[in-house]
Amino acid sequence: MRSGLIAALTAGATLAASVSLASLAAAQEAGDTKAKVDNLEKLQGFRTTGVAEPPPIPQTGRRADAINRTLQKIKLPEGFKISLYAIVPDARAMAVGPNAGVVFVGTRKSKVYTVTDRAKDRVADEVKVFAPAIDFKIPNGVCFSRDGVLTVVEQNRVLAFPAAEFFYEGPDVAASVVVKQGELIPVSEESYNHTARVCRIGPDGKLYIALGQPYNVPPKEKAELYARTGIGGIIRMDADGKNREVFATGIRNSVGMDFAPDKTLWFTDNQVDGMGDDQPPGELNQATKPGQNFGFPWYGGGAVRTVEYKNDTVPPDVVPPKAELAPHAADLGMIVYRGKMFPEKYRGGVFTAEHGSWNRTTPIGARVMFVPITKDGTAGRPEPFAEGWLTESGEYLGRPVDVATLPDGSLLVSDDTAGAIYRIAYEK
Template structure:
C-alpha cells in the first residue's frame, strides 16, 4: 500500500494533462503519466542458458581475484552498462547505451538471475545509460538528454505498463544543439542531501576554447544536482572531461568520482583520475589539464582562472575508469569497508591494451587514496578483450555485481574465505 501511495503522490508532484476527446493521440509516456494503458503487451526476454552463457563462464575461469573471492555469471544482459539495485532487493535495473533498459530478477534467491526482460517496453529510450534508485523506491533513468522518473518501479516492473513521469524534459538537460554521440553516457546517484546528482560529460577530446565558459555555466563537463522534483538545479562540479561513475563516502558524505582523460597524447599520459570533492563548486582542471598534472596541448601555457583540485588517486593512462561504488557490506573482509570498487573499461587509444578489470581503492584516515587491481584477466595473451567491465554495484547480501557491455553480462563477486 505504501508503494502505491508513493506513486499517487508523484502524480501530484508531476501532473500530466488528461486528454480530452478530439485531442492529439497521447504518447506512451503521457499515457503512463496518467496511469493509462499503452496497449503494449509483449516483453523481450533474454535467454539465460545455452552456449552463449557457457562461453561467458569459460571466460570467467581465467579471472584472478584475491584469495577467498570467486566470480560467477549472474545474468546475460545485452549491452549491460550501469546498474541500479532496487532497495527491496526485488529487481535490478540495468541501463545501456542503446535503446533498452533491462530488468533482472532472481526469483528463487540462489544468487543467479532467473529472468531478464526489457523494462517499460512501450517507451522509446535514447542512451538510457544511468539508472539510480532512491532509498524509498523511486527509480530515475538519466538518458542522453532527458531524465525520467518511475515511482514504485519494483512494484510495477512486472507488467509492461509502469508509472512514469518526466523529471527533466528533452532539451532541458542540455541544449538540443549540444547533443552528441560522444560522452553522453549519463550516470546518476541520490546524495546524502536528498538531491539527485547527474554527470554531464562534454563531447570533445578537448573542449574548444569558445565553448568552455558556456559549458561551465550549463554544467556540461561537470556534475549537476537538483531536488528530486526536478527543481533547484545547480552546477556542483566543474572542470571534468567525462565522468561515468560517482558515489558518496558512507561516513563523510563527500562526492567521489572517476574521470576519463584526454586521448592522443601518448600511451602513458595523461593518467586517469579518481577524484574527491569536499565542497560545492570545486574545479578539477579540465580542459587546461588533460589528466593529473599533464597540461593539454590546446591550453598549454595559458593561465588557469580557477583553483584546481588535484585527483585523489591517479590510475594508468587510457584504462577508462567508469562506474564505482563504496563498499558498505558485511560479506567481504573488514579491510574493504568503505573502499571504492570501480570498473576499468579499457581504452582504444593505446598500443598495448590496459584496463578491462575491477579496481579497489583504499582510503586511509587522512583521506589518502591508493588504487590497485582487484579482479582482472579480461585481456588475453594476444591483447584481445574478452570482456569490458563498466559498473559495480553492491547487492543486499554484501556481494557485488559487475556489468560488462562487451560480453553482455552481469557478474557476481562473492567472498567465502575465512
C-alpha cells in the first residue's frame, strides 16, 4: 500500500513538474515572439532594439577548401571560370543591391544574409546576418527596387527595408510592413510544402510575388479559394501593399521569375511528381499580359494531363510553355541575362538553376542551364551551362538554387546544400 502511494505521489509530482516546465516554455516562447514583434515596431519607428549583431560567417577553413575542390570538377563552356564567391549558410534567392552591389540572400529557414565585397576583388570579404532583431519565417524571397528598397517575402508576410544597402552595416535597419503576418495567404493554407516565395519589382513599379500551392495536385474544392487569392499563381500589388490583384494563374510552384527588356515576365514552374521519371517536363513560361492561365492543374507539365483532372475540360485560353525543361530537374531561380561580360550568344537569354531531382530513379539536375531567346521572344533548346555537382554515382555535391548578376556582368549561383555562392566569369 505504502509503495503504491509513494509511486502515485512520485508520478503526480513528475506530471506537475512536466506541466510546469511546459507552461514555462510556452510562456518563454510567447515572450520571445512578443519581443520580436516589439523589435519590428521599434525598427519601423527608427528606434534601436538593443539586439547584438551576430558574428560574421567564417569565409576560410575546411569548408571553403572542400567547396573549392568541388568547383574544380564543374564543366563550363570555353572561356568561363567558376570560383567561390562566399560561404553563406542555406543560400537561396539572391538580390544584388543597385547602389553598392551588396548581395542579400534569403533562406528557407529564419535568416537573411548580406554579402559584401569591400575590396572589389570579386570575393566576399564579409557575410553576416541581416536585421537580426526580426523573427523571419522562411524568408526565401528577396528583391530590390531601382531606388534601393529591399523587399523580403516570407511564407506569409512581406517586409520592406528602405536603403537596405546602407542600414545593413548595423543590427538595426529601417523597416516597414507591406503585408501583415498571416495575410499573404489564408492561414489555413500554410504548409510545409512549396513555401519558398520569390519576388520581383516590375517595370510598372509593382511588387510581383509567386505563390506556390501546397499540394502535388490540389483538390478541386480548393479551386475557387486559390483563384481568388492567387495561390498557384503570381500576384502583384503596389509597393506599399495596396491594390493587390491576381496577375497569373495555372502555376504549380514557381521559384524563379524575371522581367525581360520588353517588360514581359518569364518564370520557371516545377511540375507534378509521381508520374514517372520522364514526364511531365518542367516549364519556362512567359507572361505577356495580366490574366493569363498557364494550365495547371489540368496539365501536369507541358501537354501531359494530370490523372486527377484528365476528364475535366481545359480552359480555352491556356498559355503553353515557351520551353520544356528536363522532367523533375527542379528548375528554380532564373534571370534574363542583361550583363555585358558574357559573349553575344548569352545576352537576352535565360539562365536557370536546376536544384536536382529528388524522386527520380536516376537523378538529374544540379546544374545551371541556358535557354537562348530570340528578339521575337522564341525560346531555343535548353542547354547545360555549368554542371558537375551531380556525380556519376548519383551523389549531390551541391544543389544550385538561384542565379543573379553582379554589376560587372558576372553570374552568381547560390547553393543551399553546400551553403555557398559561386561566381562565374568570362575571361577572353
